[in-house]
Amino acid sequence: MDTSGAGGAVAGRVRRNDPGRRDRIIDACLDVIAQVGVAGASHRRIAAAAGVPLGSMTYHFAGMDELLREAxxxxxxxxxxxxxxxxxxxxxxxxxxxxxxxxxxxxxxxxxxxxxxxxxxxxxxxxxxxxxxxxxxxxxxxxxxxxxxxxxxxxxxxxxxxxxxxxxxxxxxxxxxxxxxxxxxxxxxxxxxxxxxxxxxxxxxxxxxx
Missing domain, CATH: 1.10.357.10 (Tetracycline Repressor, domain 2)
Incomplete structure (x- = not known):
């Protein structure tokens, strides 16, 4: 029986219910700032550093200013x-x-x-x-x-x-x-x-x- 679809759905639920994701994004934002500065800190770069989907950025933060303030x-x-x-x-x-x-x-x-x-x-x-x-x-x-x-x-x-x-x-x-x-x-x-x-x-x- 092919369970790949069910496994993907479970993984998706785990990611969506990841309670530490917002904190990881904030920490990743600080890491990116340390590496490339505020000018180089983009949603895409921070998402990659945090290991989260790009969509998580706008889900957890209204914009880059909010994320920078939190970080x-x-x-x-x-x-x-x-x-x-x-x-x-x-x-x-x-x-x-x-x-x-x-x-x-x-x-x-x-x-x-x-x-x-x-x-x-x-x-x-x-x-x-x-x-x-x-x-x-x-x-x-x-x-x-x-x-x-x-x-x-x-x-x-x-x-x-x-x-x-x-x-x-x-x-x-x-x-x-x-x-x-x-x-x-x-x-x-x-x-x-x-x-x-x-x-x-x-x-x-x-x-x-x-």
Whole structure:
């Protein structure tokens, strides 16, 4: 008995009911952006990278702008989460400074794929205001994480340092010099060290409150 038709129908149902397909498309979109940039990211190329039919693109997303927003939003939340985890485990002011160094040297500037995606997002937001809410939310989340240990002005300066070194890494051929990163963090935090330490101490006090 020929069961090829039944098998094809079952396979079709599995594909249609694939609950992870939308997520795979978003991840594939980020992979394609890392490879060829936003300008080269087409529905066809992303569908091929995700291993899904071309029709799935318009089924799950109204258009390329919606897909780009979902993809870049996921990327931004992921990077902001790195900040939160690093700053969350820092136990004191010195540990917080070390966490900033690790964010720069190991996390943000340590992955070429993420570097390129971050650069593409910033370039897109610079051209198209419709994407600036993503970069604004990303910056706000990063600064909130930094403000767990540093006063707001110092947190903003550290955030600018991180963004600047990320840009340098994306455009350059060599990773940032860890010793230079340590020196830069020390210079930014030294004038307001007492303020930052006070923020940390206040946090410890709140933690001890019954």
């Amino acid at each position: 870049f939003g996921r990327h931004a939340r992921g990077v902001a989460g790195l900040f939160e985890r690093r700053m969350g485990v820092a136990r004191d002011f010195e540990g917080a400074k070390g966490a900033v160094v690790d964010i720069i040297t190991a996390d943000v500037a340590g992955d070429r794929r993420d570097l390129v995606i971050s650069y593409e997002l910033c370039a897109l937001a610079a051209r198209d205001p419709a994407f600036r809410d993503i970069t604004d939310a990303w910056a706000a989340a990063s600064r909130r994480a930094l403000e767990r240990h540093f006063d707001p002005l110092t947190a903003r300066m550290l955030d600018a340092l991180i963004e600047g070194l990320v840009l340098h890494r994306a455009l350059g051929t060599a990773p940032p010099d860890p010793a230079a990163v340590v020196a830069a963090v020390e210079r930014i935090t030294a004038p307001g060290a007492r303020v930052g330490q006070a923020v940390h101490a206040a946090g410890r006090g709140r933690d001890r409150t019954p």
